[in-house]
Amino acid sequence: MDAGAGRLLPKDRATRRAWLGAFLLILVLVLLPWLIRLDGKPHGDFEQFLGRFHPLVVHLPIGFLVLVPVLEIAARFKPGLREAAGFVLGLAFASCLVALGLGFLLAYGGGSAEPGVTQHMWSGIALTIFALLCVLARPLWFGGEAQYVYPALLSGCMLVLIWAAHEGGSLTHGSNYLTQYMPAGLKRILPGGAPTSGSFYIQHIHPILDANCVTCHGAGQVKGGLRLDSYDALMRGGADGAVIVAGKPESSLLIQRVTYAPDHKGFMPAEGRPPLRAEEIAWIKAWIQQGASQTAATLSGISFREEQEEPPPQPVGDYTALLPEIQQMDLAQGAKLKPVSRKPEDGLVLYTVDVAPQFGDVQLAQLLKFAPYIVEADLGRTTVTNASFDTLARFTHLRALHLEGTGITGDGISKLAPLTQLTYLNLSGTMVSPAAAAQLRSFRNLRHIYLYNTPAQPIAEAPAANAIRKD
Amino acid sequence: MKQHPLCTDPEHGPNVMHLAVPIGLKREWAALETRRQFLGRTGKVLGWAAMASLMGASALRGDTATAGTGASGGGNGEPIGLPNFAPKAKRAIYLFMSGGPPQIDMWDYKPNLAALYDKDVPDSVRGSQQLTGMTAGQARFPIAPSHWQFKRYGVTGTWVSDLLPYTGRMVDDLAIIKSTNTDAINHEPAIMLMNTGNMNAGKPCLGSWLAYGLGSMNDNLPTFMVLQSKLNPKENNQPVSSRLWGSGFLSSEYSGVGLRSSGDPVLYLSDPDGVDREVRRGMLDAVNEINRQTYEELGDPETHSRIAQYEMAYRMQTSVPELADLSKEPQSTWDLYGEDAKEPGTFAYNCLMARRMAERGVRFTQVYKRGWDLHGDVTGVLPTLCAETDRPSYALVTDLKQRGLLDDTLVIWAGEFGRTVYSQGGLSHENYGRDHHPRCFTTWMTGGGVRTGITYGETDEYSYNVVKDPVTVRDLNATILHYLGIDHNKLTYKFQGLDQKLTGPTPASVVQGLIA
Numbered sequence: 001m002d003a004g005a006g007r008l009l010p011k012d013r014a015t016r017r018a019w020l021g022a023f024l025l026i027l028v029l030v031l032l033p034w035l036i037r038l039d040g041k042p043h044g045d046f047e048q049f050l051g052r053f054h055p056l057v058v059h060l061p062i063g064f065l066v067l068v069p070v071l072e073i074a075a076r077f078k079p080g081l082r083e084a085a086g087f088v089l090g091l092a093f094a095s096c097l098v099a100l101g102l103g104f105l106l107a108y109g110g111g112s113a114e115p116g117v118t119q120h121m122w123s124g125i126a127l128t129i130f131a132l133l134c135v136l137a138r139p140l141w142f143g144g145e146a147q148y149v150y151p152a153l154l155s156g157c158m159l160v161l162i163w164a165a166h167e168g169g170s171l172t173h174g175s176n177y178l179t180q181y182m183p184a185g186l187k188r189i190l191p192g193g194a195p196t197s198g199s200f201y202i203q204h205i206h207p208i209l210d211a212n213c214v215t216c217h218g219a220g221q222v223k224g225g226l227r228l229d230s231y232d233a234l235m236r237g238g239a240d241g242a243v244i245v246a247g248k249p250e251s252s253l254l255i256q257r258v259t260y261a262p263d264h265k266g267f268m269p270a271e272g273r274p275p276l277r278a279e280e281i282a283w284i285k286a287w288i289q290q291g292a293s294q295t296a297a298t299l300s301g302i303s304f305r306e307e308q309e310e311p312p313p314q315p316v317g318d319y320t321a322l323l324p325e326i327q328q329m330d331l332a333q334g335a336k337l338k339p340v341s342r343k344p345e346d347g348l349v350l351y352t353v354d355v356a357p358q359f360g361d362v363q364l365a366q367l368l369k370f371a372p373y374i375v376e377a378d379l380g381r382t383t384v385t386n387a388s389f390d391t392l393a394r395f396t397h398l399r400a401l402h403l404e405g406t407g408i409t410g411d412g413i414s415k416l417a418p419l420t421q422l423t424y425l426n427l428s429g430t431m432v433s434p435a436a437a438a439q440l441r442s443f444r445n446l447r448h449i450y451l452y453n454t455p456a457q458p459i460a461e462a463p464a465a466n467a468i469r470k471d
Numbered sequence: 472m473k474q475h476p477l478c479t480d481p482e483h484g485p486n487v488m489h490l491a492v493p494i495g496l497k498r499e500w501a502a503l504e505t506r507r508q509f510l511g512r513t514g515k516v517l518g519w520a521a522m523a524s525l526m527g528a529s530a531l532r533g534d535t536a537t538a539g540t541g542a543s544g545g546g547n548g549e550p551i552g553l554p555n556f557a558p559k560a561k562r563a564i565y566l567f568m569s570g571g572p573p574q575i576d577m578w579d580y581k582p583n584l585a586a587l588y589d590k591d592v593p594d595s596v597r598g599s600q601q602l603t604g605m606t607a608g609q610a611r612f613p614i615a616p617s618h619w620q621f622k623r624y625g626v627t628g629t630w631v632s633d634l635l636p637y638t639g640r641m642v643d644d645l646a647i648i649k650s651t652n653t654d655a656i657n658h659e660p661a662i663m664l665m666n667t668g669n670m671n672a673g674k675p676c677l678g679s680w681l682a683y684g685l686g687s688m689n690d691n692l693p694t695f696m697v698l699q700s701k702l703n704p705k706e707n708n709q710p711v712s713s714r715l716w717g718s719g720f721l722s723s724e725y726s727g728v729g730l731r732s733s734g735d736p737v738l739y740l741s742d743p744d745g746v747d748r749e750v751r752r753g754m755l756d757a758v759n760e761i762n763r764q765t766y767e768e769l770g771d772p773e774t775h776s777r778i779a780q781y782e783m784a785y786r787m788q789t790s791v792p793e794l795a796d797l798s799k800e801p802q803s804t805w806d807l808y809g810e811d812a813k814e815p816g817t818f819a820y821n822c823l824m825a826r827r828m829a830e831r832g833v834r835f836t837q838v839y840k841r842g843w844d845l846h847g848d849v850t851g852v853l854p855t856l857c858a859e860t861d862r863p864s865y866a867l868v869t870d871l872k873q874r875g876l877l878d879d880t881l882v883i884w885a886g887e888f889g890r891t892v893y894s895q896g897g898l899s900h901e902n903y904g905r906d907h908h909p910r911c912f913t914t915w916m917t918g919g920g921v922r923t924g925i926t927y928g929e930t931d932e933y934s935y936n937v938v939k940d941p942v943t944v945r946d947l948n949a950t951i952l953h954y955l956g957i958d959h960n961k962l963t964y965k966f967q968g969l970d971q972k973l974t975g976p977t978p979a980s981v982v983q984g985l986i987a
Contacts, residue, residue, distance in 0.1 A: 259628045263582070278627035278643055278924030285626065313557070336688075341956055342552040353689045353832040380830070404874065426875040450875030459803045 022136055029125050032104070038118065042111035051106025058099045058168065064092035065131065065161055069154055086138060093131040100124045116171050116220025123164035130157040171220050201231060201294050205287050208280045209234065212269050231294045246292040249285040258284075311445050314421055315345035316397045319373040326370060333363055337370060347375035347397060356381045361388045371395045380426070381405040389415040400424035404450070410436025420444055428452040553684045558956025559920025559987070560881040561688070563681070564825045564836045566864060569662060570709050570843030571912070573890035573905050576617045576853055578913035579649055579934045580630035584616040584892065588900075592893050596935050603656055605846060605895060606906040612893035614933070615903035618850050627924050634857040637865035643924045644868060644877075645915045646985050650928020650937040653888050653909045653944050658709045658844070661887035661909065664944050666715045666837075668973040675719035675964075677948060678835040680973045681955065682725040683718070684962045689832035691790035693728035693783060696828055698838045701732050701816035703859070706842025706852055716837060720966040724776040724783075727837060730824070732816025736795050740788055751788075755781055794827055808866040811859075822863040826870050829880050843886055846895050847904035868917055877918050881954050885914035885947075892933045911937050914947070920954035922987040945979030953981040 028035075042048070071085035103124055107117050134153045141150035169177065209228040215221070217238075218229040226238025237243045243254040250256075257268040258276050269275065276284075290296070319326070326337050326348075334355035340346035348370065352359045360383040367374070371394050379388075380402045386409060392401065393415045399422060410432040416422065422443065428450045437456035440449055451457040488497055575581060592612045601607070621630045624639035629647065631639040638645075655661035660670035667674040675683070678695035687694040697716045702708050716727030730736040742751055759778050766774040797804075797813070804823065805812060812819035818840045825836045840860055845852060864884060871877040889912025890905035897903075911930045917923055929939035942950075949959040952973065959979060963970040 259623075259626070261623065261628070261630075275628075278625065281628075282626045282643075282924075334690075338686075341554045341557045343556070346557045351688050351832065354691045378832075400879075402875075424875070424878060428874050448875065448878055450873075452873045452875070453801070453803075459801060 019136065022132055025132065026129050029100075029128060032125065033118070033121065036104070036108060038107055038113040038121075040111050040113035043109050045109070047105045047109030049109075051102055051104075051109045054099060054102040054106045055168075055172065057095070057102055060095040061092050061099050061127070061131070062161065062165060064088050064095055065127075065157060068092060068134075069158065072154070082142075086142075089131075089135055089138060093128070093135050096124075096128040096131045100128050112221060114220060114222045116167065116218075120164065120167040120171060123160065123167050127157065127160045127164045130160050173215065200287060200296055201292075204283050206231075208276065208284065212273070212276055212280075215273075216270070235292070244288060244292050246288060247290075249288040252288050255281070255285060255288065311421070311423070313346070313375070313399065314397060316347040316373045316375060318344045319348060319370065320344055322370060322373070329366070329370075333359075333366065335359060335363065335367075337367075337374070340375060348373045350374050350377040350379075352379055352382050357383065360384055361391065364388050365391050368394060372397055374398060375421075376400040376402075378402040379406060383407065386411045386413075389413060392416060393418060395419065396421070398422055400426075402426045403430060404428040406430055409433060410439075410456075414439045414442075417443055422446050424448040426450040427454060427456075430454050432456050553962065554956025555958040555961050556956055558954065559879070560918055560954040561879045562829055562832070562834050562836075563881040563883065563918075563951065563955065564829060564867070565677070565838070566822075566860075566867075566882070566884045567666070567837060567839050568843050568860070568884065568886035569711050569839055569841045570658070570707065570845070570886065571661075571888045571890055571907055572843045572856075572886045573845055573849065573853065574649070574908075574911065574913040574930075575890065575892055575905075575934045576619055576849065577632045577634060577857070578630075578647060579911070579930055580621045580632075581617070581892075581932060581934050582621070583932055584614055584934075587614045588616055589613045589898055592933055592935065596931065596933050598936075600910070601656070603907050606891070606893075609895070612891075613898045614892055615849075615894035615898050615905070618901075618903075625924075627926075629926060632857075634854060635861045637862045641865050641868050641917075644872070645917050646921050646923050647913060647915045647926045648928055648942050648947075648982075648985070649911065649913050649926060649930055650939065650941045651885070651889075651912050651914045651944070651947060652937055652941055653912070656888070656907050656909045658887060658907075661907075662711065662715060665885065665887045667719065668945065668948055668975050672714045673719050674971070675721045675725065675973075676716050676727070677951065677973060678716060678727050678837055679718040679721050679725040680952075680962060681835045681957075683721050683964070684957060685834055685955065687832075688834060689790075691786040692794065692828070692831055692833055693787075694834045695725065695727045696833050696836050697727035697729040698821040698824055698836065699729065699732060699816075700818040700821055700838065700840045700859075703842055703855065705855060707844040707846065708841040709844050711839050711841060720971065721964060722776045723773060724779050727835075730791075730795070732820075736791055737784075737787060740784065740791060742788070748788075751785065755785055790831075794831060795824070797823070804870075807870060809862050812863065812866075817863075818859050819863040819866070822867040823870075826867055826874075826876070829871065829876055830874070845890060845905050848902060849905055850902045871918070879919040881916065881918040881921065881951065883914070883916050883951065886912065888912050889934075892935055908935075910935060916951075916985065918954075920987055922985055925984070927982070927984050940982075940984065942982055943979065945974045945977060946982050949974050949979040950982045950985055953986065 068085055068089045071081050071088060075082040075085060103121065107113070107121060130153060134150065134157055137146065137150040137153050140146045209217075213228045216223040217226045219227070222238075224238045224240065226240075226243065227233035227236075235242070235244055237253075240253060243252060243257075245251045254268075257266055258281060260267040262275060267275075287293075330336055336351040336354075337348045338351060340349055350367065352363075359379070364379070364384055368391065371391075374395050375397050376399060377392070377395065381404070384403070384406055388408075389412045392398065396419065398419050401416075401422060401424065404426045405428070408427065408430045410427070410430075413432075413436050416425075417439075423445050425440065425443075425446055425448070427437075429452070432451060432454045434456045437449075437451055437454070440446060453459050488501075575584075590613065592614055597612065606612075617632070619632045619634055621632050622639065623629065624631050625643035627643050629639075629642040631642055653661055653664055655664050655670050663672060663674075664670050667676045678697075682694035685694075695716070699711070713726075713729075716729070718725040728737075731738065735741060742748070758781060762774050762778050762781075765771075766778075795815075800823070808819045808823050811817045812823045814820060818838070821838045825838055828836045840856075842852075842856055868877065868882055871880055871882070889908040889910075891908045893906075895904035895906040911934060927940055928937060928942060930936065931938050952959045952962065959972060959974045959981070963972045965971070969976075
């Protein structure tokens with residue numbers, strides 16, 4: 001409006017009156033939040049009833065406003081559309097006013113005064129003012145005066161529209177709605193992306209709350225006075241007090257609310273949003289149980305699963321050249337070496353179940369030639385002994401090892417430590433000692449250790465689910 | 472062209488280059504037949520030939536037996552090439568609840584139905600569905616809310632009926648599918664569909680497909696075993712027949728082998744008095760020789776199957792008694808499965824046997840429990856059925872888990888359909904009946920590759936129609952094959968001019984939401 005301000009001054013009385021009216025309207029709009037304060041208290045049901053039409057009606061000005069530049073551009077080729085553009089612009093402004101009014105009723109009636117709501121309100125007010133200015137500037141532009149003012153205002157209108165719509169969307173869908181499934185590469189570029197490493201809270205707890213809770217308990221809306229978008233806010237709690245009682249998941253309001261019956265009034269996430277997944281609840285519980293620390297990197301002794309942490313299987317070499325030899329060995333020994341799948345890089349599985357009583361350390365040593373290709377060895381109930389650890393240490397790609405029901409006591413089991421691919425070790429029904437079992441804790445990727453019915457874990461002490469999953 | 476050094480055939484055949492053929496063809500020939508290509512191809516062929524004998528039915532037994540019947544891929548001595556990808560589960564146990572367990576009384580919690588007691592199911596819910604002859608004539612379809620209370624179990628807070636206190640304890644380890652649905656409304660076609668993927672008899676069942684496709688892990692026991700549970704005369708027992716575990720057009724050696732519930736687990740398996748192991752061996756060798764001659768004369772592949780079965784029976788003479796010998800089971804086993812498990816033929820005993828078979832490398836075990844056909848007296852009979860099955864199912868999963876077997880064993884619990892929300896016959900506050908209901912029923916799975924701790928799919932408020940994430944029988948079977956490393960579109964067998972497969976010609980899809 002700056003460049004042509006002099007020429008923009010209204011010429012006749014009617015126009016002058018229209019400008020005066022517009023100026024007053026803008027003043028009212030700008031002062032509205034001070035005339036009727038959003039104080040965060042609910043103000044009556046009828047206001048809310050009307051207000052709830054805001055999310056519906058709000059789409060009208062969006063559509064109308066976007067249509068205006070489209071029509072203006074199209075009018076260069078089809079002049080008849082020029083008139084329509086003016087009409088649609090008028091509609092846009094009118095619907096802006098209605099939507100703004102309903103939005104205000106919604107916030108006022110429902111008692112929302114969170115930063116996200118007020119920002120959205122200001123963006124709505126700004127948009128209405130811009131639309132009004134467009135309405136005023138268009139006749140001038142149409143009459144050949146102030147060539148650039150109307151296009152500039154209209155462009156500004158579009159930008160404000162994007163801002164207002166984004167603020168509104170963040171209120172209903174959550175601020176991370178757009179970024180949640182963004183490709184990791186893109187996320188890194190954007191400022192404020194979720195940190196990918198750090199404490200257990202950052203890695204596991206925060207993402208759960210961020211995805212499920214912060215829509216209503218975050219910067220946008222602060223329902224129940226509770227924010228869950230930061231560690232401090234989470235520990236501070238809300239209007240009902242603390243939601244986390246460190247060390248006591250059962251007494252923690254947060255756990256109680258997410259584990260109510262879905263039809264319970266207090267169930268969270270509310271309003272029919274999907275409930276938390278079982279493992280998510282289990283992680284939060286485990287985290288609370290162990291002190292709800294902001295900085296602890298890991299939790300111990302609790303059976304939670306981190307599927308992502310399983311190391312990706314390392315491909316083995318191509319064994320197809322060895323197949324004739326493997327076949328001969330199969331026939332001679334009775335043990336079977338079978339492909340995991342049709343892809344050679346998936347490796348071989350060793351089965352000994354049908355010759356188990358005759359399969360011992362000697363037979364195992366005969367397989368050394370194929371050792372680098374074997375990813376799983378089933379030696380359950382064979383006669384292998386502790387001496388086999390020397391041989392097994394050379395099965396460099398071994399991921400799963402079954403030794404259940406063998407005479408192994410565990411002496412020298414640390415020789416298997418170089419098997420970095422090993423994730424599963426079954427020692428059930430062996431004589432493995434507690435001392436030997438303790439050595440397994442230092443194995444890097446070993447997360448499925450079974451010690452059922454061993455001196456390390458006698459039956460009587462075995463809980464129902466006793467797979468020890470290391471963290 | 473130069474002779475290949477390994478070729479024993481001397482160079483006296485006509486050389487293409489000397490023949491009177493157009494020069495363009497000669498050039499093409501020369502381009503195609505370079506030494507590298509020749510060697511490369513030969514190497515691959517040798518490799519695949521060796522691979523073929525390693526995979527599928529081991530060595531010479533299986534696939535050559537079907538030679539000539541036109542098995543696609545495998546049948547003609549070529550590698551089947553299975554598993555298609557690295558599997559999560561190596562074996563499976565299928566607990567089949569024949570008769571159709573009532574999902575409303577066990578899993579599919581509908582508390583709002585209590586207020587609708589004796590109201591009619593709205594026509595809009597039933598739609599144009601054709602009902603069975605047993606209730607189609609009813610003037611009314613009064614809603615029968617479940618007689619039992621439900622509780623929440625586990626960290627998942629999953630609702631489970633009071634009828635299943637044990638299963639409730641392991642609910643976090645299950646993937647509960649509430650949206651399973653079938654095309655059949657009567658027992659025989661519905662069970663056939665669940666077990667073989669087709670309502671008509673004559674198709675191979677799931678276990679046979681697995682035995683055919685994946686082969687044996689233990690040559691001393693059948694790849695596929697079937698355990699039937701003893702009947703309880705109080706229950707409404709629908710028959711199950713051997714075509715449910717038959718191999719259809721696949722070689723009969725892929726059929727399920729049943730263990731009897733009383734007496735000898737396998738009839739005539741033990742040697743008669745006066746016949747020792749050596750005499751038996753000699754007799755078998757002689758019979759096999761005669762069979763071999765018969766095969767050479769007639770070429771019927773079933774003769775090979777017969778030889779293989781005799782050999783299997785011989786090996787089973789030692790392996791089955793060991794399998795069925797429960798004397799070494801510790802007290803903790805009985806504490807877990809209950810005292811019922813000591814009595815052969817009970818569902819508890821069969822669950823224990825299924826665990827023992829899993830330990831011994833049996834690829835697929837199917838346990839049948841009949842009696843779920845609750846047309847009437849639900850409150851009288853259902854508690855018995857649940858008491859018979861609840862604890863053993865829990866015990867099996869728990870036992871597999873503590874022994875480290877659940878990581879690569881798939882466990883499936885399913886019936887052939889569900890039961891209606893409306894009462895068949897008289898409805899009172901004390902009792903009601905439920906008719907067959909194909910549109911939704913609840914199944915569960917756990918073990919290798921299953922995304923556990925979830926409830927998949929939803930039904931409407933009447934537990935009548937699926938409203939979210941439907942799982943057809945085809946999808947369920949495709950998913951089961953997926954856990955075992957099989958692409959359901961690739962495990963095929965050419966028969967009657969079609970590439971036959973478990974999931975049939977209608978498109979099926981693996982349920983990704985159930986994959987860990």
